[in-house]
Amino acid sequence: MTQEIDSLKREITALKSKLVAQRREVARYRMLSSVFQSATQPIALVNTNFQIISVNPAFCKLTEYDESEIQFFPINAMIAHHKRGELWPRVQTSLEQEGHWEGLLWNEGKTGTVYRVDTHIHSLDNDDPDMANYVFFFRDVTQEKETEEKLAHRSNYDLITDLPNWNLFLNHFINALYTSGQKGSQTALLFIGLDGFKIINDTMGHTIGDKLLQEVAIRFSNTLSKETTVARFSGDQFTAVIPDIKNDEQTRLAAEATLASLHRPFDIENEEIHISCSIGICSWPGDGDDVETLLRNADSAMNKAKESGRNTYHFFTPDLDAKAQAKRTLEIDLRKAVQTFDEFHVVYQPIVDLKTGHMKSAEALVRWHNAERGLVSPDQFIPLAEQNHLIVPIGEWVLEQACREIKGWSDQSHSPFRVSVNLSSRQFREANLPDIIKGVLKRTGFNPNQLSLEITETLMMENIEDALVILHELKAMGVRLSIDDFGTGYSSLNYLKRFPLDTLKIDRMFVRDVTSNPEDAAMVSAILTMAQSLGLEVVGEGIETKEHNDFLLGKGCQLGQGYYYSRPLKIEEFNLFAEKRAFRTKAK
Structure with missing residues (x-):
């Protein structure tokens, strides 16, 4: 009996354990189910x-x-x-x-x-x-x-055009070079610059400018083969890498198709916009051993295309590389010169009364005399300075030097004298231009009324509203304002009457043939009539003969400058010339 009771107890204990395990398993299942569900x-x-x-x-x-x-x-x-x-x-x-x-x-x-x-x-x-x-x-x-x-x-990818940017372009370019190397073929590089995009962007606004870039990108992409990588390089410049090229004719056809893609005008926000492009072409192997060299050479070829009249293409040639190298060394020398300005000096070309020959004012012009190169033509270094933003410090230095030297002459002669100084496009776009002018006048003590700032009409027309704000600020300081190279741009009375101008200068290209070309004579007459209606003083530039002088005088032009009266003079020579004040040429 005792054994049976012990056995029963063991069975009951085992059953209890099993029930506890089952309850635990159920609880664990419920817990896992709860975790699973929640x-x-x-x-x-x-x-x-x-x-x-x-x-x-x-x-x-x-x-x-x-x-x-x-x-x-x-x-x-x-x-x-x-x-x-x-x-x-x-x-x-x-x-x-x-x-x-x-x-x-x-x-x-x-x-x-x-x-x-x-x-x-x-x-x-x-x-x-x-x-x-x-x-x-x-x-x-x-x-x-x-x-x-x-x-x-x-x-x-570029944020505006959604074309590959520099990072992806570089990757594709390197891959294309590798593929061409494996196949024994060529890779062509097209460097594409839009012609006149900046004027469109400035006059019509950046919104339209961005949309134009987008539409141009679409046309380029749709025109060139799917194997070609079209990228936005920077600003208004694009690149196209064409892999596995067999001959130059393939590249030529691609360039011609790219030019033709822009022949149709663009319709952007109900504006019909016409634009073209210039293309520089180089290929690997042959025109460079690395990406940097190929890009530089294609850029040189593009610049040559622009110099050739735009809306065309030009293949890279070794002489372009020589020119590019010369340009780079010139830039290096120019940057060194700008650090001290020791190699620069200002010359002054007299502006005279056409009736009396008396000198009324002078135009200040910068000259650069390099120790090794000698006198460097302004036509060489001024455009380079514009491209590399060096024109801003150069322009400020010229302005201060002219104010300082002419003040010294005026103080010595006790005769207030006016000097004209050109403002470059980059200077004019500087947001702090009025402050720069004020600083120069304060440092030199020069009378604002004796300073005339010359701005080209094309520059003023690029963004009329912004130009008006800047010109009125300058005018409020007391300086005189002159429009330079008149006749080469818009020449619109409706626009000009909005600007606070004092003087208008007739461009030398019209004066040169004024006595032999009826169209130039008519243009000069029209400019003088326009100026008279606006109450502007007029200066005829490029007077080289008595006939030039007499024609302008007969049409009512008051002032003139040119080699007929005097070449640009260093300050010492200018002082001697200015003492005469009533200079006459031998022809007179």
Whole structure:
């Protein structure tokens, strides 16, 4: 009896333990179920046939399916159709061989929305086909990936045109060179500069300018072959890399097609815009051993195309490289000279009364005498200074030197005297130009009324409203304003009457043939009539003969300058000339 009781006790204890274990298992199951249901991460339980047997609410929210709709639904059918054939075989093979897989899947929801999920899959070591054999964990990374892609796109593509930028262009260029090297062919580089884009951008606004760049980019891309990489290099410049070229004729045809793509006008915001381009061409191998050299040589060829009249193309030649090298060494010397200004001096060309020959004022002009080069022509270094922003410090130095030297002469002679100083386009666009002028006048003590600033009409017309603001600021300081090289730009009375001008200078190109060319004579007469209607003082430039002088005088022109009266003089020579004040030429 005692043994039976002990056996029964053992059975009861074992039963209790089993019940406790079952309760614990139920509790554990309930806990896991609760975790499964409340998890914010989408989870799917999948059987050995890769069918869904259970999903949590987060999965339903992500996919927009109810659990009942996808019971025993093939899990691979959740992958977007365009990615399924690529992704699922790799996933299935990894699960069957290694029991786990992780990576990025492109899934598709109930409404067709495609989203990307960072996916982790683990085997549960359960062979029962009705039970979960795999657990899929998903994390929606769609927005995260889109942000990454946008950042990557931004680092490789131009924000305005969406063409490859320098980074991607360089990568494609190097690949093209490698491919051509492997095939024994050539790679052509087209360096494309838009003609006159700056005027369009300044006069019509940057919004239209940006849209024009976008439309130009589309035409270039549609015109050139799909193997060609078209990129926006900078500003209004583009590049095109054509790989695997067999001969120059292919390149020539590509350049001609690129030029022709801009023949049709652009319709942008109801404005009809015409623009052309100039193209420089070089090729590898032959025109350079590296990307930097090839770009530099193609740029030289493009500049040659612009010098040849624009709207054309030019192949690189060794003499262009020599010119480019000479230009670079000239720039180096110019930069050194600007550091001290010891090699610069100012010369003055008298401006005289055409009736009396008395000197009324003078134009200040800069000269550069390099120790090795000798006297460097302004036609050489002024455009270079403009391109490299050196014209701003040079212009300020000329202005201060002229004010200082003419003040010294005026103080010594007790005769106030006016001097004219040219403002370059870059100087005029400097936001602090009025402050620079004020600073020079303050440092030199020069009377503002004795200073005349010369600005070209084309420069004023590039952005009329901004020009008006600057000119009125300068005028308020007391300086005189002169429009230089008149007749070469817009020459519109409607525009000119808005500007606070004092003087108008007739460009020398009209004066040169005024006695032999009826068109030039008519132009000069029209300019003088316009100036009289505006109450402007007129200076005729480039007077070299008595006939020039007499013609202008007869048409009512008051003042003139040119070699008929005097070449530009150094300050010492100018002082001697100025003492005479009533100088006459031998012809008189």
